[in-house]
Amino acid sequence: MTAFDASVEMRPRLVGQRIKRTEDPRLLTGSGRYVDDMAPQGLLHVAVLRSDQPHARIRSIDVGEAFAVPGVVAIFDAGDIAGDFKPAIPTSRMKGYYATPFRPLAEGKVRYVGEPVVAVVAESRYAAEDALELISIDYEPLPVAVSKDDAAMDDAPLLHDEAGTNVIISRTFARGDVDAAIAAAAVVVKGRFRMTRKTPMPMETRSYLAEWDRRRQALTLHSSTNIPGIICDVLGSCLDLPGNRVRVVAPDVGGSFGGKGSLNHEEMLVCVLARKLERPVKFVADRMEDLTAMSQAFDETIEAELAVDADGRLLGLRADVIGDIGAYSIYPWTGALEPVQVVSFLPGPYRMEHYRGRVRGVLTPKPPTGPYRGVGRPSSTFAMERLMDMAARKLGMDPSEIRRRNLVTAEEFPYRTGSGIIWDRSAFQECLQGVCELVDYPALLRQRDAARAEGRWVGIGLASYAELTGIGSRIAVAPGMPINTGTETASIRIDATGAVTAAFGISSHGQGLETTLAQVVADELGCRMEDIEIQHGDSALVPMGTGTYASRSAVLGGGAATKTARVVKAKVLKAAAFLMDVPVDDLEAEGGIIRARSSNATMTFREVAHAVYAQMGRIPHEQREDLVGSESYDPYLGTACASTHLAMVEVDPATFAVTVKRFAVAEDCGRIINPLIVDGQVHGAVAQGIGAALLEEVVHDEGGQLLTASLADYLVPIASTMPEIEILHVEADLPNNIGGFRGMGEGGTIGAPAAIANAVSDALAPLGIEVDTLPVTPDRLFRLVQAARGSARL
Amino acid sequence: MKPARFDYVRAESIAHAVEALAGAGGDGKVLAGGQSLMPMMNFRLVKPSVLVDINRIPDLDRITQEAGVLRLGALVRHRMTAEDGLVARHIPVLHAAMKHVAHLTVRNRGTFCGSVCHADPAAEMPMMTLLLDGTIHIASPRGDRTMAARDFLVGSLSTALEPDEMVVAVDLAIPEDGTGWAFEEFSRRHGDYALAAIAVLMARADGRMRNVRIAMMGIADTALRFADVEAALEGREGTPAAFDEAAALLQAAIQPNSDLNASADYRRHLAGALARRALAEAWQRTGETTGGAA
Ligand SMILES: Cc1cc2nc3c(=O)[nH]c(=O)nc-3n(C[C@H](O)[C@H](O)[C@H](O)COP(=O)(O)OP(=O)(O)OC[C@H]3O[C@@H](n4cnc5c(N)ncnc54)[C@H](O)[C@@H]3O)c2cc1C
DSSP: OOOOOHHHHHOOSSTTSOOOOTTHHHHHTTOOOOGGGOOOTTOEEEEEEEOOOSSEEEEEEEOTTGGGSTTEEEEEOGGGGGGGOOOBOOOOOOTTOOOOOBOSSOOSEEOSTTOEEEEEEESSHHHHHHHHTTOEEEEEEOOOOOSHHHHTSTTSOOSSGGGSSSEEEEEEEEESOHHHHHHHOSEEEEEEEEEEEEOOOOSSOOEEEEEEETTTTEEEEEEOOSOHHHHHHHHHHHTTOOGGGEEEEOOSOOOOTTTTSSOOHHHHHHHHHHHHHTSOEEEEOOHHHHHHHSOBEEEEEEEEEEEEOTTSOEEEEEEEEEEEEESSOOTTTOTTHHHHHHHHHTTTTBOOSEEEEEEEEEEOSSOOBOOOTTTTHHHHHHHHHHHHHHHHHHHTOOHHHHHHHHBOOGGGOSEEOTTSOEEOSOOHHHHHHHHHHHHTHHHHHHHHHHHHHTTOEEEEEEEEEEEEESOOTTSOSSTTOOSOOSOEEEEEEEOTTSOEEEEESOOOSSSOHHHHHHHHHHHHHTOOGGGEEEEOSBTTSSSOOOOSOTTOIIIIIHHHHHHHHHHHHHHHHHHHHHHHTSOGGGEEEETTEEEETTTOOEEEHHHHHHHHHTSTTSSOTTTOOOSEEEEEEOOSSOEEEEEEEEEEEEEOTTTOOEEEEEEEEEEOOBSOSOHHHHHHHHHHHHHHHHHHHHTOOOOBOTTSOBSOOSTTTSOOOOGGGOOOEEEEEOOOSOOSSGGGBOOOSSHHHHHHHHHHHHHHHHHTGGGTOOOOEESOOHHHHHHHHHHHHHHHHO | OOOOOOEEEEOSSHHHHHHHHHHTTTOEEEESSOTTHHHHHHTTSOOOSEEEEOTTOTTOSOEEEETTEEEEETTOBHHHHHHOHHHHHHOHHHHHHHTTSSOHHHHHHOBHHHHHHHTOTTOHHHHHHHHTTOEEEEEETTEEEEEEHHHHEEETTEESOOTTOEEEEEEEEOOOTTOEEEEEEEOSSTTSOOSEEEEEEEEEETTEEEEEEEEEESSSSSOEEOHHHHHHHTTOBOOHHHHHHHHHHHHHHOOOOOOSSOOHHHHHHHHHHHHHHHHHHHHHHOOBOOOSOO
């Protein structure tokens, strides 16, 4: 483990400042470059005919007159490309797991509505879509079990016969004797909580452009991915190409939220077709295709029971989770990513001895679930934080007090949870206290009680959680997954003009990493921010970089940047020392100027670089070194990131609309590189969390058909949904990694759903209503209130 | 999500437009703001052979006051209706309703007449046209005709318009002076199509309700007026009891659908809740009748 490096702390200059994002001028003036902006000569467009069946055997495909449509170049089904690739296999070391093979087009049978079956390649997307209308597929419908509960039954129809079961993931985490703890407890609360299916909904839809270079026999994929390195590796093995002949470039990417963080059918497809046709091939999903076939999120039912003693101390938690993972186990994370994390994070940020969490991941005829901002934790936090409030209510204790009594305290770190997660020091208690002070909690309670006395439905909800971010090589991001997500590499060079180019394996797609990493590099190197170009999102930049996901890029990218900048700086100073004829330790660098403390003599980076590269013999050959460096960083463990959210809501008794009146976040993300960007990440993630709590739900009917196939039916939060978000940054002890950063890109989605569920439950406490399903829509509330009033009348 | 092939005609005049429609042999479509038509074409739910663009026809973008009515030309955008001084002064209930229509970019393009022609059961414009006893002005190669809104609006996405006809304007009756009004709507997010909405107009004479008009939407296949309920309120005092009774009558009269956003039961509940609010509000806004339309 790396000890905290105090030398970083001594020279704070750019790190910590509210610097405007350097990527914004190009993005806001329309000078960004997305995959859809690229149109190489000879470009062909793909449109995809998708399954309208949830589960069926493909009997035959009739292309009819499709080839007669002007502009149509080629039409492919799975049989036509069978020899052109190997399927991607999302392997895992998990026991009893079955890795569903992942292909560009459905082979033999279809397993969800929206699965790609036929690809039409044409000179324009219009022509390709005209041709789609003329193709018909003859299906033999197969029996389906659409809901996860039905699909998990022993006699359920099998989606993948080879698996022998639909339950391809099954795990249990346990510590202590939870049954005994529950049996003996003073208070036990339980619930059956449902976090419904969501879709990530980035502004830019999935977009892929593959180019085959006949001369080099090499493939370049431009992809709206956030994991270019992983995609590059898997394409290399699926297409049997060495790494120096596959390159995956993510240009400007308009968001992902997880939806672009796995391998996609169409992403493989364009590569296979570009090589086959020896022409550039592009696929840009339309909104309906993203709604039907992008990887989706959550979809769990959590049955959980919490035992506490008479003083409100947590004794034990017993949970049974069933996750609907859709039709395929996603590459590379596997279908375990989401549901297994629910049971590993369920014990929350609390001290609790006894735990047993069982989880099953079930194949169903729906799009695969995959990573989604927050992964697992929005669901686990929703269930656990609801139980905390239910227990507090039973005990007559304030929700803040029961949390205060159970949150792990500073003296207890490192604390191992019942599921085996180790919490290192982070501001667990301080965030709770901080958010309560920020909103003047006692005054807020009085405000609520006054409103309640007028018959208004006003409620307050808290949610405390902790997450693991910036995870190193000790812990797999997804359980049992054989991909190294624990390291990142930076490669920095100074050229003859003194300009600094810093290249990374991460892949910023909205996080502002070009700004934050430049801040880190500038501070470490002593150069000016404007002299730095940050390169990322390109598998050719560094030998291995997996991308940006799991709140890792500031920690791992920032750590690699720091290590590398130090190496390069040492070379700059060594050259300068020779040129200025002073000892190296007499030199310091800042703002692009190297200064000798003793004499005040200076040289610029540019002058040093020019002397090193352009002036032959100026530095003796045995001392001369290129001003370059490349180092990788592995934080080994992950770092905990704690937070407490508070929501105040009002429910309209006539319409059952929920209005979020106040929302406050206290969070500990360690040393803040750029508060402006941190605030933006919190705002965006809280908006997403409010969407999950109040609006967003992917609905499939009993026949497996998608009902929410447009943005008129899948509701995302809009400006008028959003309250002001108050943020308190709590900087407790810094974590044990280079730079002292914690990951903070996801947290808002974790706390907000739970806080709002608790606030709505509090608002309806006079009726005894406990929210157990999200989103809590007006229609759901109407039914809850009706039921409560009905039973009250009995 | 690309439309099927179509021909495009930019109409220079109303006559040119209806001629082009007639030439399309029943398969032409008027393109006004495109805010409903273009999505439907992109989904390939409609595939017109000819698109007749009326956006360059002069003088259709006017709101004028005629005898007892405001006339909205075929190119009056939602934004104009929402911000127009005549509308705000003479038909404040319409001014209030327009705040609920979509979002800025949609309001900048979408037209009042286009919405009436589209006849979405959850759109404000057809409902307000019904409430305000609207008259539809129609042109065709066979000449001009007018039609009452209640005859024009046939059902969900369906009107009495012939394929070679175009709507050139809609007249909305200006309520008499002192008319109380209310518009209540509920949607999941601001600017979404309504789950339910109600608009009420009523006059007051001798402390009693007169000339009550009620229109609702989101509660059936089309926006509706409720003659029976209107009659039941005529001459009653504006008391909470009367409003509760009327709300119950409305709830009994409607047959809402269940869909993704709302079950029929919830919609019925919502209709009652909005009705109680709107009736009380309209009553509150009534002034004793001074006589005569403005
Ligand atoms: C995101 C979004 C949100 C929306 N929210 C709402 C909302 O909250 N409330 C609401 O009421 N509406 C809403 N709309 C719909 C909007 O109001 C449309 O503008 C309106 O329904 C159609 O008017 P248009 O001028 O755009 O007509 P177009 O889309 O151009 O045409 C619609 C139909 O009417 C026909 N048509 C148009 N004009 C004429 C004419 N003069 N004569 C004969 N036929 C004609 C067309 O041929 C077509 O069949 C929304 C739309 C969008 C995209």
